[in-house]
Amino acid sequence: MNTNEHIACDRADWLVDAVATATQNRALLRGDPEEDKVLTEAIYLNAKKAILIALDRAVAR
Secondary structure, eight states: OOHHHHHHHHHHHHHHHHHHHHHTOGGGSTTSTTOOHHHHHHHHHHHHHHHHHHHHHHHHO
16 A cells, blocks of 8 residues: 555545544444444545545646
8 A cells, every 4th residue: 555545544534433423423433333334435435535636636736
């Protein structure tokens, strides 16, 4: 895993936790019996992709 991937994974992981905390929605709490795994994975993967694109564009400037 390269540096950008590591950063993107870390920040995407943080985002899922931040949304869960902000909404107090147990469906977003990873590991909770009420977790909606499709929802948490969708947020995580979309955040990771957005972060990687942003990092790539920042380097290209």
